[in-house]
Amino acid sequence: MKHLRLDMPTSLAYFASLVAEDAGFALLEAAVCVAQDDVPGLDVQAVLAEIDRLAARLKARLPADAPPLRRLRALNQYFFVELGFGGNLNNYYDRRNSHIHEVLASRRGIPITLALVYIELAGQLGLKAHGVSFPGHFLVKLRMPQGEVVIDPFNGRSLSREALDERLAPYRARHGLEGDFEVPLGLFLQAAPPRDILARLLHNLKEIHRSAEDWARLLAVQQRLVLLLPQSAEERRDRGLTWAELGRPAEAADDLAAYLEQRPEADDAAALRERLVELRRDGAPRLH
Numbered sequence: 242m243k244h245l246r247l248d249m250p251t252s253l254a255y256f257a258s259l260v261a262e263d264a265g266f267a268l269l270e271a272a273v274c275v276a277q278d279d280v281p282g283l284d285v286q287a288v289l290a291e292i293d294r295l296a297a298r299l300k301a302r303l304p305a306d307a308p309p310l311r312r313l314r315a316l317n318q319y320f321f322v323e324l325g326f327g328g329n330l331n332n333y334y335d336r337r338n339s340h341i342h343e344v345l346a347s348r349r350g351i352p353i354t355l356a357l358v359y360i361e362l363a364g365q366l367g368l369k370a371h372g373v374s375f376p377g378h379f380l381v382k383l384r385m386p387q388g389e390v391v392i393d394p395f396n397g398r399s400l401s402r403e404a405l406d407e408r409l410a411p412y413r414a415r416h417g418l419e420g421d422f423e424v425p426l427g428l429f430l431q432a433a434p435p436r437d438i439l440a441r442l443l444h445n446l447k448e449i450h451r452s453a454e455d456w457a458r459l460l461a462v463q464q465r466l467v468l469l470l471p472q473s474a475e476e477r478r479d480r481g482l483t484w485a486e487l488g489r490p491a492e493a494a495d496d497l498a499a500y501l502e503q504r505p506e507a508d509d510a511a512a513l514r515e516r517l518v519e520l521r522r523d524g525a526p527r528l529h
Contacts, residue, residue, distance in 0.1 A: 252277040255285075257468045260439065268435040269341070269361050272354070272442055276340035278461035288342045292358060295324070296365035303366070309385050312366045320362060321397035324348060326355055328395035336458070339446050352379035353442050355394040371432035374441055375405075376412040382430060391430065402426065440469055447479075456486045474503035478513070485516075490523040 252274065259271040273288045299319045303312060320326050329338050329349035337343040344350035344358060356372050356379050363370035363383065373380040373391070380400070383390045391400045400408075405426055418424050433441075443466050450459035463480040470476050481496025497517045501510055 252281065253464055253468070256465055260436065260469050263434070263436060266435040268439060269357055271439055272357055273341045275443065275446070275462075275465065276342055278458065278465075279336070279340065280342075283342060288345065291345055292361055293365070296362045299362065300366060309368060310387065312368055313363075313383060313385065313390065316359075316363055316366055316368070317392075317397055320359055326350070326358070327397070328352070328355070334449055336446060336449050339442055339449075351445065352393070352395045353438070353445065356381050357438075357442075359392075359394050372438045373430055374433040374437060375429055376409065378408065379438075379441065380430075382432065389430075405430070436469065440466065443469065454486075456483055459483050460487060474500045477503075478509075485520060490520040494520040 256271060256274055259267040259274070269292070270285060270289060273285045274283070277283050277285070299315060303315055307315075325348045326344075327349060329335065329347075329351065332338070333351065337347075338349070338351040339354055341354055341357065344354045350358075353372070359381055360370045360372060363381075369384040371382050371384075373382050379394070381392045381394050383392065391405065392398065393400055409426065409429060412418070413424070443462055446462045447459065447466065450456075450462060460480065460483045463476065463483055466473070466476045467480055477496045478500035481493045481500065484490075484493035484496060494517055497513050497520065500507075501513060501517065504510060507513075
């Protein structure tokens, strides 16, 4: 692959191979391996095998010809009640909520990681489940013979159209999507592409680390985002600013120059050109 460098850490190269193509995009595997930034020795295949064991245990309880509705009810009882998966209300912004292996161990997570595990179990039961990038809260949508079912993976509740409209109201108000400009609810319930789901998970971590000014962890997440979204000039810019915080002016300058080449008229272009001059000066070799 063109974007792989020979000096890339093994975990990052592994991640790059999982997200290189949209066809056959290994969403769950890629999501699991994100935690290798914190746990370099994490056995990704062992984590996936644990999810397979959870699915096999439930499948063994159901007859092969169990109708979809029975499968869904059994899954919800198993996932939310018996296994006890649910939202981490006490430590919602803990980075470990974004690590699938931690969610499996603690049975606590945030909507997107709980959804990833739930969707995998649903798929192994023969149910058609998809992630939904609903504003402010990731959801799961299942296509059933009786129609669509939307579930909040944080608590297992099935959401009616009225409940979804109520959740969406503040977003519509903030973005002027009311009255003549109102957008149909269905547009917010479309299945999210796997690449977008993984980007949302990484952006959660990005915001956690940026708020904590944890530059090393932030850089690790941004390395993955640049691989995941290679056309995003903004991810290159943001990584460049983190390189600068880490005292790496040459790498910072490369990223900011790439951003400015793609976005020469951006609102922040003038300020970043000045920053680029400083970085190149700081990164110039010193004469002895």
